[in-house]
């Protein structure tokens with residue numbers, strides 16, 4: 001079966017199809033992780049994106065039931081240099097191809113992924129399409145030219161939960177599986193903008209009783225819920241388009257301790273008066289170096305974002321705490337007055353290094369200090 005990648009600027013690649021037979025549109029981006037393809041596929045932040053993996057062999061260790069980062073797969077299409085159809089791993093339950101089929105995701109292999117990535121690096125991430133089956137290039141080029149841009153899209157509505165729920169599962173350990181939740185010390189409200197499960201597992205692990213809320217939940221409902229803190233998740237799309245979240249977050253700032261990751265970070269910064277912009281090709285991978293400006297320590301981080309917070313009109317009360325060493329973009333902030341911090345990268349890893357897990361502990365400490373102070377006053 002043929003497989004096609006066609007970019008909005010007319011450039012195309014022909015290879016072999018695998019996974020789902022059909023056609024799918026999205027923004028074409030690349031991810032430099034050597035492992036973690038199942039986590040990439042199931043990260044809701046990839047909604048409306050077609051992902052190219054730079055690692056040349058993908059599928060080697062199959063897929064399993066435990067490495068899901070959400071209940072489904074969200075990418076629109078998956079591009080690899082070489083798909084391995086015969087996984088070899090004790091945890092494998094199925095092949096990557098079957099997994100893509102199950103979630104109706106077209107896959108293309110046998111294309112020059114280096115050339116595709118260089119094109120995106122030079123021209124920027126752009127809309128396009130992926131097609132598996134027999135198609136005519138000229139027709140696909142016409143269709144690809146019409147695919148909408150990521151800028152201005154609120155995609156949170158497509159991936160957030162529909163009603164509140166409690167989360168209990170703890171972190172996963174080799175040979176032990178998922179841990180039971182610890183006896184919780186604090187109650188937190190989590191805004192689900194497209195949350196990855198490992199954030200919830202780590203919050204549970206660090207002593208939080210976790211209640212997850214749909215993205216549109218009014219701030220008032222959270223304030224009436226007797227929570228000790230608020231957590232704001234990752235999620236897809238353009239942060240500037242999620243205007244209802246800016247309003248709700250603005251009403252919660254200063255009232256409860258707050259921690260935001262990725263889209264959560266961008267939304268908090270916007271609620272504080274900062275603005276976001278689109279990066280040329282984004283940061284997607286598990287080896288992005290981030291510097292903690294206070295300690296000088298470098299964290300090697302997991303990342304997946306196409307937008308960033310601008311330093312140009314940062315409000316006075318915002319302190320930049322972390323920067324990316326590749327391009328010096330903002331990777332973390334804290335508030336000068338209120339118990340609030342956010343990071344652009346993914347301290348929950350999944351996939352990726354665990355250098356940044358400390359931020360979950362930092363949040364627990366922040367919530368504990370705030371609660372103690374409240375009791376004293």
Ligand SMILES: NC(=O)CC[C@H](N)C(=O)O
Pocket residue numbers: 045233234235236237238239261262263264304305306307308
């Ligand atoms: N992982 C995320 O939360 C991504 C945030 C946002 N959609 C971006 O691409 O920048």
